[in-house]
Amino acid sequence: xxxxxxxNAFVMNTASHIQHGQWRHPEARQGDFNDVELWIGLAKTLxxxxxxxxxxxxxxxxxxxxxxxxxxxxxxxxxxxxxxxxVLISALAVNTKHLGFAFTSNVQQEHPFNFARKVSTLDHIxxxxxxxxxxxxxxxxGARNFGTDGLVDHDKRYDWAxxxxxxxxxxxxxxxxxxxxxxxxxxxxxSDASRIHKINHVGEYYRVEGPHLPSPSPQRTPVLYxxxxxxxxxxxAAEHAEAVxxxxxxxxxxxxxxxxxxxxxxxxxxxxxxxxxFQGFAFIIGRTxxxxxxxxxxxxxxxxxxxxxxxxxxxxxxxxxxxxxxxxLSELETNSSIGLLDWIRRGITDREPTVADIxxxxxxxxxxxxTPAQIADQLEIWQDEGGIDGINVMNWRLPDSYTEFNxxxxxxxxxxxxxxxxxxxxxxxxxxxxxxxxxxxHPATRYRGAFAEAVVEA
Amino acid sequence: xxxxxxxNAFVMNTASHIQHGQWRHPEARQGDFNDVELWIGLAKTLxxxxxxxxxxxxxxxxxxxxxxxxxxxxxxxxxxxxxxxxVLISALAVNTKHLGFAFTSNVQQEHPFNFARKVSTLDHIxxxxxxxxxxxxxxxxGARNFGTDGLVDHDKRYDWAxxxxxxxxxxxxxxxxxxxxxxxxxxxxxSDASRIHKINHVGEYYRVEGPHLPSPSPQRTPVLYxxxxxxxxxxxAAEHAEAVxxxxxxxxxxxxxxxxxxxxxxxxxxxxxxxxxFQGFAFIIGRTxxxxxxxxxxxxxxxxxxxxxxxxxxxxxxxxxxxxxxxxLSELETNSSIGLLDWIRRGITDREPTVADIxxxxxxxxxxxxTPAQIADQLEIWQDEGGIDGINVMNWRLPDSYTEFNxxxxxxxxxxxxxxxxxxxxxxxxxxxxxxxxxxxHPATRYRGAFAEAVVEA
Numbered sequence: 001x002x003x004x005x006x007x008n009a010f011v012m013n014t015a016s017h018i019q020h021g022q023w024r025h026p027e028a029r030q031g032d033f034n035d036v037e038l039w040i041g042l043a044k045t046l047x048x049x050x051x052x053x054x055x056x057x058x059x060x061x062x063x064x065x066x067x068x069x070x071x072x073x074x075x076x077x078x079x080x081x082x083x084x085x086x087v088l089i090s091a092l093a094v095n096t097k098h099l100g101f102a103f104t105s106n107v108q109q110e111h112p113f114n115f116a117r118k119v120s121t122l123d124h125i126x127x128x129x130x131x132x133x134x135x136x137x138x139x140x141x142g143a144r145n146f147g148t149d150g151l152v153d154h155d156k157r158y159d160w161a162x163x164x165x166x167x168x169x170x171x172x173x174x175x176x177x178x179x180x181x182x183x184x185x186x187x188x189x190x191s192d193a194s195r196i197h198k199i200n201h202v203g204e205y206y207r208v209e210g211p212h213l214p215s216p217s218p219q220r221t222p223v224l225y226x227x228x229x230x231x232x233x234x235x236x237a238a239e240h241a242e243a244v245x246x247x248x249x250x251x252x253x254x255x256x257x258x259x260x261x262x263x264x265x266x267x268x269x270x271x272x273x274x275x276x277x278f279q280g281f282a283f284i285i286g287r288t289x290x291x292x293x294x295x296x297x298x299x300x301x302x303x304x305x306x307x308x309x310x311x312x313x314x315x316x317x318x319x320x321x322x323x324x325x326x327x328x329l330s331e332l333e334t335n336s337s338i339g340l341l342d343w344i345r346r347g348i349t350d351r352e353p354t355v356a357d358i359x360x361x362x363x364x365x366x367x368x369x370x371t372p373a374q375i376a377d378q379l380e381i382w383q384d385e386g387g388i389d390g391i392n393v394m395n396w397r398l399p400d401s402y403t404e405f406n407x408x409x410x411x412x413x414x415x416x417x418x419x420x421x422x423x424x425x426x427x428x429x430x431x432x433x434x435x436x437x438x439x440x441x442h443p444a445t446r447y448r449g450a451f452a453e454a455v456v457e458a
Numbered sequence: 459x460x461x462x463x464x465x466n467a468f469v470m471n472t473a474s475h476i477q478h479g480q481w482r483h484p485e486a487r488q489g490d491f492n493d494v495e496l497w498i499g500l501a502k503t504l505x506x507x508x509x510x511x512x513x514x515x516x517x518x519x520x521x522x523x524x525x526x527x528x529x530x531x532x533x534x535x536x537x538x539x540x541x542x543x544x545v546l547i548s549a550l551a552v553n554t555k556h557l558g559f560a561f562t563s564n565v566q567q568e569h570p571f572n573f574a575r576k577v578s579t580l581d582h583i584x585x586x587x588x589x590x591x592x593x594x595x596x597x598x599x600g601a602r603n604f605g606t607d608g609l610v611d612h613d614k615r616y617d618w619a620x621x622x623x624x625x626x627x628x629x630x631x632x633x634x635x636x637x638x639x640x641x642x643x644x645x646x647x648x649s650d651a652s653r654i655h656k657i658n659h660v661g662e663y664y665r666v667e668g669p670h671l672p673s674p675s676p677q678r679t680p681v682l683y684x685x686x687x688x689x690x691x692x693x694x695a696a697e698h699a700e701a702v703x704x705x706x707x708x709x710x711x712x713x714x715x716x717x718x719x720x721x722x723x724x725x726x727x728x729x730x731x732x733x734x735x736f737q738g739f740a741f742i743i744g745r746t747x748x749x750x751x752x753x754x755x756x757x758x759x760x761x762x763x764x765x766x767x768x769x770x771x772x773x774x775x776x777x778x779x780x781x782x783x784x785x786x787l788s789e790l791e792t793n794s795s796i797g798l799l800d801w802i803r804r805g806i807t808d809r810e811p812t813v814a815d816i817x818x819x820x821x822x823x824x825x826x827x828x829t830p831a832q833i834a835d836q837l838e839i840w841q842d843e844g845g846i847d848g849i850n851v852m853n854w855r856l857p858d859s860y861t862e863f864n865x866x867x868x869x870x871x872x873x874x875x876x877x878x879x880x881x882x883x884x885x886x887x888x889x890x891x892x893x894x895x896x897x898x899x900h901p902a903t904r905y906r907g908a909f910a911e912a913v914v915e916a
Contacts, residue, residue: 013579015641015648024643031641031648034582034673036552060572060671070651070669074638077648081639081673083579084572091548091583094494109572113603114518114542121471121541124492125549144667145571180532181539183473183489185482188762190473190489190535193528209602211528213518215492215539304646 001417002383006390006432008102008278009046009402010245012057013039013085015077019282019363020307022299022396023077030398031077036091042399043092046099049406050420052431053100053131054092055225055245055392056085060109061142063313066150068320070141076307086118093126100428102131102225102243107160108146109137112167113208119222120172120214128218128427128436133225134240136161136233158232163203165240165444170199172221173438174447175212191215197451210451218427218436221444229257229339237275238264239443242433243390247280247366249343251386254279258387270441276389276432279382282396284369285408296369299396305359314341315358325356366394372412379418459875460841464848464890466560466736467504467860468703470515471497471543473535477740477821477854478765480757481535486855489535494549500857501550504557507864508878510889511558511589512550513683513703513850514543518567519600521771524608526778528599534765544576551584558886560589560683560701565618566604567595570625571666577680578630578672586676586885586894591683592698594619616690621661623698623902628657630679631896632905633670649673655909668909676885676894679902687715687797695733696722697901700891701848705738705824707801709844712737716845728899734847734890737840740854742827743866754827757854763817772799773816783814824852830870837876 015023015031023031032038046054062070062080073080085103092101101122105115123130136157137143140150151157180195199210226241228234237244238261248254254277262272284299286292306322309315314332316322323332329341330352344353344361368378382388395401413419424431429438438445473481473489481489490496504512520528520538531538543561550559559580563573581588594615595601598608609615638653657668684699686692695702696719706712712735720730742757744750764780767773772790774780781790787799788810802811802819826836840846853859871877882889887896896903 021646023648024646026643031643034675036548036583040552060575061667062669070654074649074651074654075647077641080654080669080671081649082671083582084576084672087545087548087576087579088583089548090494090545091552094498094549094553110568111604114567117518118542118545121545124541125494125546141667144665146569147665176539183535185484185489188479188482189533190481191532191539193532196528196532196538207602207605209519209599211520211538213538213540214542217492 002380004420005379005383005388005418006052006276006278007050007419008053008055008390008392009051010055010057010280010392010394011042011398012079012082013088014079014082016307017057017079018311018394019299019303019396020076020078020311021302021304025302025397027400028397033083036088038398039088039092040095042402043096043099045399045402045406047096049402049410050423051099052390053102053428055102055133056104058082058085058104059139059142060106060137061139061145063139063311064141064316064320065313065318066140068316068318070320072306072310072316072320072322076304076310078307078310086122089122089130090125093122093129098423098431100129100131100223100431101126102133102223104133104135106135106137106142107157107164108143108148112164112206113171116168116171117213120212120217123217123219123222124214128429130219131223131225131243131428133227133245134161134165135227154230155232158236160205161236163205166203167199167201167206167208169221169444170201170447170451171210171212173444174450175199175210176216177449177452178216181215199451219429221438223428223432234261235264237261238270239268241275242429243276243278245278245280245392246388248386249365251382254382254386254388274439274441277387278390278392279386279388280366280392280394282367282394283375283401283405283409284367284396285375285404286371287408289371289374292369292371300363303363305356308359308362309355312340312358312362315355323355325354325359327355329353329355329357372409375409376412376416376418379413380416383418460838462878463837463841463846463876464510464734464736465508465877466511466513466848466850467509468513468515468738468850468852469500469856470537470540471546472537472540474765475515475537476769476852477757477761478534478536478769479760479762480854483760483855485858488856491541494546496856497546497550498553500860501554501557503857503860503864505554507860507868508881509557510848511560511886513560513591514562516540516543516562517597517600518564518595519597519603521597521769522599522774522778523771523776524598526774526776528778530764530768530774530778530780534762534768536765536768544580547580547588548583551580551587556881556889558587558589558681558889559584560591560681562591562593564593564595564600565615565622566601566606570622570664571629574626574629575671578670578675581675581677581680582672586887588677589681589683589701589886591685591703592619592623593685612688613690616694618663619694621663624661625659625664625666627679627902628659628905628909629668629670631902632908633657633668634674635907635910636674639673657909677887679896681886681890692719693722695719696728697726699733700887701734701736703736703738703850704846706844707823709840712840712844712846732897732899735845736848736850737844737846738824738850738852740825740852741833741859741863741867742825742854743833743862744829745866747829747832750827750829758821761821763814766817766820767813770798770816770820773813781813783812783817785813787811787813787815830867833867834870834874834876837871838874841876
């Protein structure tokens with residue numbers, strides 16, 4: 001029997017996250033994302049399906065070129081409007097027992113002192129089921145919502161992220177010693193100040209005195225997700241991440257990325273098994289192959305080429321409008337060395353690739369169509385040849401994509417040992433790695449006990 | 459019959475908020491504030507008692523002088539440890555239907571773009587039951603957690619707050635026109651970009667491009683709370699607040715403050731009834747006067763003088779330690795012109811007032827001891843002579859103080875018409891002022907339609 005894969009539901013607090021146009025289907029409910037009941041129902045469905053976590057993507061601006069309009073994004077519901085995922089989590093946590101909640105937050109949007117406190121609070125509320133997807137920001141408009149002229153240089157953003165996580169690690173791991181919280185009613189000692197420390201962080205981006213305000217939460221540091229694909233991003237993931245999100249085009253490419261990241265992790269003093277890799281898939285499941293293909297046709301019919309193009313950034317003109325589908329790739333005004341374009345050019349050699357090939361490629365990215373047995377066959381290949389540890393299950397429709405997963409695919413996956421049949425008890429990190437807290441190889445743990453003298457000076 | 463008063467429960471996501479030492483009582487559960495079940499139970503209790511809102515105080519640092527220690531604060535559980543109230547609200551909102559949720563957030567702790575999005579999300583989740591208590595920060599350590607050397611000058615903090623609320627108002631009121639959200643499945647138009655606007659804010663503290671990411675929530679701008687007592691703070695409240703929190707020492711002083719604030723509001727183009735005033739009280743309720751006095755003795759027995767002194771700032775030395783109770787006020791090393799000290803000196807003329815008089819005065823601040831009838835008599839006086847609109851009910855113990863309120867005091871208040879007997883349907887602002895949205899006299903509403911041309915330039 002294979003090792004069971006882990007399963008996350010990849011969602012966003014918006015109408016059109018990845019599979020654009022699908023919100024228009026009569027059964028689709030993702031357009032009702034303002035309604036908390038949609039999310040509570042979905043969280044319960046995911047827990048019934050033994051999903052490990054609900055993974056919230058997020059952005060803090062509209063896509064598109066600097067200074068461009070956002071007509072297509074508004075029309076498509078493409079990540080605008082969108083809501084803050086972090087304040088939704090407690091409503092879902094109190095309606096579930098095991099499901100983890102990963103949410104995305106970029107280093108520009110919130111000061112690390114406030115962010116670290118928020119995460120600790122959520123970890124208390126959920127009893128240790130919170131994960132953070134660390135991102136550096138990828139939208140010009142997002143940067144300009146926070147006072148900068150635009151995105152700072154890519155590698156510089158990672159330097160910023162390094163300091164950001166450093167501040168958070170100090171607060172989560174170093175500010176409160178174990179045993180500082182006493183709640184001793186008889187002696188009137190709520191906590192022991194000699195075991196609570198200022199962090200006195202002084203860096204290039206932040207000065208933070210501390211102490212951390214919350215007492216240690218079940219996991220202290222949340223489970224850390226990252227999705228960096230660039231060399232600098234991959235290095236960051238190797239050093240910091242416990243889970244990495246991939247959208248590799250083949251098992252072979254997945255394996256190369258996984259092995260490279262693991263090699264870097266080992267060089268940084270960690271072990272290969274300290275990081276789990278999740279490949280993104282969008283399943284189209286039929287009881288028969290014919291039914292699956294008919295469903296795929298229906299999804300194609302609702303797909304919005306404009307949405308995929310706009311989401312890709314490269315599919316829009318400098319004013320924010322979308323290129324007509326017949327536009328040859330050679331006419332795109334982009335100086336971006338996007339891997340996708342190279343990928344399309346390598347795949348289409350008998351004619352000039354066009355903008356329509358971009359949207360088509362994105363629509364098909366990560367899609368697996370078939371019966372439960374056919375899909376499970378594919379996942380076995382991805383596990384064996386790609387070396388993936390888990391899957392980020394993307395959706396076409398909320399909540400249908402996940403109720404179908406539970407009803408049709410999960411039994412087959414369980415039968416083959418590709419999916420667990422019950423939850424492990426305990427925190428999200430316990431479910432993933434067997435312990436509530438980060439292991440001692442993670443860089444955050446160097447701050448345990450590191451500030452023990454600060455209180456003497458205070 | 460009098461007009462019913464409004465009732466808020468004044469709480470904090472911490473062990474010892476205002477009534478220090480009480481967490482040590484065997485029945486007290488506030489020490490379990492990390493447990494979300496405590497809060498869910500309390501929210502349900504408050505809704506059973508027809509409370510209008512649960513009002514969360516908050517701070518983002520430890521009290522005490524600059525560079526001082528925090529031994530007494532840790533020992534007392536005095537606002538450290540503490541958790542972020544904002545991420546708790548959705549868990550409470552989905553377990554209630556009518557109760558409002560006011561939370562405190564200061565202008566330094568979170569960027570207004572992120573904050574405005576968070577509030578809009580909470581207003582969607584709660585279906586219009588969110589209020590924001592605007593504060594400028596009052597702790598040196600809090601300021602140093604966010605990169606400044608300490609608190610900026612008091613009046614300067616209000617200038618900063620003016621720009622902060624300005625950015626938030628632009629996002630809440632001006633960025634999305636009514637009707638921009640279409641969710642039109644047939645025509646494939648989720649929202650209409652021509653009715654969604656960038657705000658292009660450029661000020662002294664912030665540059666924010668926009669547009670706001672959430673679609674308009676039920677209230678758009680949350681109900682606005684403020685508690686400024688200084689002239690500058692009172693002016694800010696007069697211009698911006700819809701609800702003001704008082705802790706006046708007498709009905710006469712309450713009335714003076716209310717009339718002054720209302721006069722300023724009228725000068726700013728608003729009406730007297732646009733602001734509601736909530737006086738803070740801590741009830742000790744007995745079925746008989748003897749029982750009430752016995753309870754008061756029990757609270758006194760658990761009260762921590764050190765806690766009250768430390769909380770007052772003036773009660774601690776520059777190193778953060780608490781003065782001995784017999785210390786004469788004249789020996790305090792404080793250059794702060796705290797009204798409390800003047801108040802004590804005016805009340806004690808036959809001897810030298812001491813530090814013990816500070817803690818005693820704070821312990822008795824806002825306390826009303828008696829039978830339901832005796833307490834209701836007092837509230838009638840405060841309503842008639844003080845002119846208050848509502849009460850912030852402080853607590854001694856969670857959840858007992860509120861279950862006792864419901865069981866013992868509420869029936870008497872309802873009998874006299876001092877408390878409502880059922881909820882008004884609708885949002886928090888509808889319950890308080892009869893409409894979901896701010897009225898046109900509020901300064902935020904000048905941004906309605908103000909950015910309509912921005913999209914043409916985009």
